[in-house]
Amino acid sequence: MSDCPSEGRRGFLKGVLASTATAAAVTTLKPVLGTALADQAETAEATFEGREFAFVVDIDKCIGCGKCVQACTLENQVPKGSNRTWVERYVGTEEGVYVDALADADTGLGPLDDALRDQAKWAAFVPKLCNHCENAPCVQVCPVGATFNAPGGFVLVDPEHCIGCGYCVQACPYGVRFLNPETHMADKCTWCYHRVAKGLDPACVTVCPTQARLFGDLKQEDSPVAKAFVADQWRELKPEMHTHCRVYYLGLHREVV
Amino acid sequence: MYPNQSLVNFVFPNNLHIEWSLMIVIYPYITGLVAGAFAVSALYHVFHVKEFEGIARFALVASFCFGLFAGLPLLVHLGQPLRAFNIFFTPHLTSAMSIFGYVYSSYMIVLMIELWLVYREYFIQQAQESTGWPRVIWKTLSLGVMEYTPQAAAVDHRVTTFLAAIGIPWAFTLHGYVGFIFGTVKANAWWATPLQPIIFLMSALVSGIAMLLLLYSFVRWRTHRPYDFPMIKRLMTYLWSLFIIDLVLEMLEVFYVMYEHGQHWAVIGPLLSGPLHGSYVVGQLMILSGIPLLILSYVVLSKSWGRPLLYLSNLASLLVVLQVLFMRYNVVIGGQMISKSERGFAPFHFEILAKEGVLSALLILAGPFVAYYVLSKIIPIFDDLPVKPKASES
Numbered sequence: 001m002s003d004c005p006s007e008g009r010r011g012f013l014k015g016v017l018a019s020t021a022t023a024a025a026v027t028t029l030k031p032v033l034g035t036a037l038a039d040q041a042e043t044a045e046a047t048f049e050g051r052e053f054a055f056v057v058d059i060d061k062c063i064g065c066g067k068c069v070q071a072c073t074l075e076n077q078v079p080k081g082s083n084r085t086w087v088e089r090y091v092g093t094e095e096g097v098y099v100d101a102l103a104d105a106d107t108g109l110g111p112l113d114d115a116l117r118d119q120a121k122w123a124a125f126v127p128k129l130c131n132h133c134e135n136a137p138c139v140q141v142c143p144v145g146a147t148f149n150a151p152g153g154f155v156l157v158d159p160e161h162c163i164g165c166g167y168c169v170q171a172c173p174y175g176v177r178f179l180n181p182e183t184h185m186a187d188k189c190t191w192c193y194h195r196v197a198k199g200l201d202p203a204c205v206t207v208c209p210t211q212a213r214l215f216g217d218l219k220q221e222d223s224p225v226a227k228a229f230v231a232d233q234w235r236e237l238k239p240e241m242h243t244h245c246r247v248y249y250l251g252l253h254r255e256v257v
Numbered sequence: 258m259y260p261n262q263s264l265v266n267f268v269f270p271n272n273l274h275i276e277w278s279l280m281i282v283i284y285p286y287i288t289g290l291v292a293g294a295f296a297v298s299a300l301y302h303v304f305h306v307k308e309f310e311g312i313a314r315f316a317l318v319a320s321f322c323f324g325l326f327a328g329l330p331l332l333v334h335l336g337q338p339l340r341a342f343n344i345f346f347t348p349h350l351t352s353a354m355s356i357f358g359y360v361y362s363s364y365m366i367v368l369m370i371e372l373w374l375v376y377r378e379y380f381i382q383q384a385q386e387s388t389g390w391p392r393v394i395w396k397t398l399s400l401g402v403m404e405y406t407p408q409a410a411a412v413d414h415r416v417t418t419f420l421a422a423i424g425i426p427w428a429f430t431l432h433g434y435v436g437f438i439f440g441t442v443k444a445n446a447w448w449a450t451p452l453q454p455i456i457f458l459m460s461a462l463v464s465g466i467a468m469l470l471l472l473y474s475f476v477r478w479r480t481h482r483p484y485d486f487p488m489i490k491r492l493m494t495y496l497w498s499l500f501i502i503d504l505v506l507e508m509l510e511v512f513y514v515m516y517e518h519g520q521h522w523a524v525i526g527p528l529l530s531g532p533l534h535g536s537y538v539v540g541q542l543m544i545l546s547g548i549p550l551l552i553l554s555y556v557v558l559s560k561s562w563g564r565p566l567l568y569l570s571n572l573a574s575l576l577v578v579l580q581v582l583f584m585r586y587n588v589v590i591g592g593q594m595i596s597k598s599e600r601g602f603a604p605f606h607f608e609i610l611a612k613e614g615v616l617s618a619l620l621i622l623a624g625p626f627v628a629y630y631v632l633s634k635i636i637p638i639f640d641d642l643p644v645k646p647k648a649s650e651s
Contacts, residue, residue, distance in 0.1 A: 097263055
């Protein structure tokens, strides 16, 4: 983990966990809680070392309900107009491809145009989120190393160091990054690192009613992601970018970018 | 027309907002002016282009004034401006952007030392002639040295030449680097080309030369001093040659991608015939490249002299500086219009009063000229334009 000098990152991990917990806690309790959670973070980091988390999206199971977008927005306080995750709706016709997206947790997707529905040859919902690339362009271009590859396969942004230049937003081929209008820093899906550190699944995985979103450790043979990975029917987005995504799509249509 | 057989303009939700806005348009513009103006000064100091003797100092001062404001747009743009210096303190060396602080600051140091050497004799002279507080200030500027010997002048000359010589690659790095930042973003079809650094560099040179002529003409006009026509003619010859190289490279990039007809053209084609048609095809190419190219060809190849030469050169230079400004806009904003979905384009709206709006951009762009005005009140920039009239004149 050359991109992850452990001392600095440990401090950051402490920060992430401490800030999550203290969102609900009284300020005076912060030092006490912070210390307790910092210990937990160190444990989490130690536990994540040598593990290889991955995310599987099963296109055939997604019904486009948008619960994942809602859960993500609530869990991570994602500002309106920005997205850590969204669901795209693809409709293939003989004339071309129609695409729109469920990005606003409040409004959801509207009904499909009648004419388009009649022309449809195929349709699919495609959830999108950060791919936590092994060879992440955002990590490479960050001028201060605020974006980094963390143990376990997470790509995270250190809120103590991000200068808000936006270079990572430009470099990401998947459009999953944004400059948070409230924090003025780069923001994106963390696979709910704060939840995973406590042994929970990411919020979107937890609420998905059809198990279209799966999360787990590739090193654990019985985990759903390991099974999907071994079956070798998955595809990653934009493989030509050579980013080595850790989000694996099952049943992905050729037209999806 | 939308890219990749899309029935609708589908833009990824996070791409609806263009993150790199006008500040990032004017940042490479200003660094370009730095590099271009410096090159003119270096042409005299290093390559002994005699015609530029009278403007070598002026070019150096202008380059310095632009340099003072080159980093400001970036600072205004940063989401966390108080952390700006982290680029120096904790640079992440896999990122091209991490060297910005070092390249920019070291270049400014080279520029400042060179400027100081050029004006050292003047500082000493002022320290000798003044009394009281002004003397303290002048003496501080001359670092306490109170005499200027021929031997010192010879050393200064050698060091100035040396600094001008290393300043050229330095200035070119400062600007080529900006092109490198854009050219290496593989996720953006309109940016990703190895030609980008050299295109940025050539456009930097032409914009710097053209801006220098505009500023020169303005200063001479305002102070009722004669124009140096041989210099103008020579400057226009350089502008013309470099502008041709610049245009050839810019066209090469587009025609290459067009003829290659690969995955890049699938989005660039609709971009150029769609949202960028006005500012790129009509603005940057047809009007702002075609017309100055014709004027410059006439100016250089004909025997034009005197007022016609002055007016035509200024008109061409004005169009060239606008061409480069349009080019920066078309690259920076145009590239971000392409959604990473590759199936649509995001709109760009000019904001007037926002932090990164038109007003801020105009204020920053005016900065170097204000700095030049202030400096011209302190140090003599042209030989025939002393700050204080000489005793014999008064």
